[in-house]
Amino acid sequence: MTLLSIQNLSKSFGALKALDDVSFEVKEGSIHGIIGPNGSGKTTMFNCITGLLKPESGRVIFDSRDITDLKPFEISNLGVRRTFQSGKLVSSLTVLENVMTGVFEFSGRDYIDTFLRLPFKRVKRESEIRDMAMETLRMIGMEKDADRWASDLVWAERQFVQIARAIISNPKVLLLDEPNSGMGAKETEMIEEIISRVRESGVTVVVISHDVKMLMGLSDRVTVLNFGKKIAEGTPSEIQRDERVLEAYLGKE
Secondary structure (H helix, E strand, O other): EEEEEEEEEEEEEOOOOEEEEEEEEEOOOOOOEEEEEOOOOOOHHHHHHOOOOOOEEEEEEEEOOEEEOOOOOHHHHHHHEEEEOOOOOOOOOEHHHHHHHHOOOOOOOOHHHHHHHHHHHHHHHHHHHHHHHHHHHHHOOOEEEEEEEEEHHHHHHHHHHHHHHHHHHOOOEEEEEEOOOOOOOOHHHHHHHHHHHHHHHHOOEEEOOOOHHHHHHOOEEEEEEEOOEEEEEOOOEEEHHOOHHHHHOOOOO
């Protein structure tokens, strides 16, 4: 079953065509890789999917619903969560508190109770979220770091915490933007393990990465972008044999 469908998406910044009539589908329960050189439109694609940018044309269909014109928080509440290449965390909060911020409630009884400052409800809900955050940290192997300040984390740890913050609310799809950027082999292995665990938990994963080896080992299907256009799509083995991909990105022998 298709969970996420990108249909003829186009986005320009002045004369630069960042996305040019791009279409692809992500199957539920899969790991879908997206590769391409710098400037090929990968992050722009994520920004359009999550509502941070509005495309000039095309549609984004998620779980059979058109989400193209929704606000970012509305898309997030439907079950689309993401990380950022820049490793965004709140430095003045602990690791645990950063993960807890991944729980958003914009409506319903809990929101009203918090607004009215009903102590029992507020404390009970905070305790529930804290437990959820600790369980998520266990999933990524950082439960012992819960009380560390985010400002003290090294780059790889910041990326791990970003993933935990994104998955605490059990999203349907997780979008990872260069999750192992700037990491060594050991940290990349840890990222691979975390992504596999996330998929095993029932979350569909879409991964942007320059690490071709990692994506080819993880992904069920790969989409290749170049200069804003989709130039290839297929299984990892098909992509590695595709002449257009070899010329544009993987490098021809």
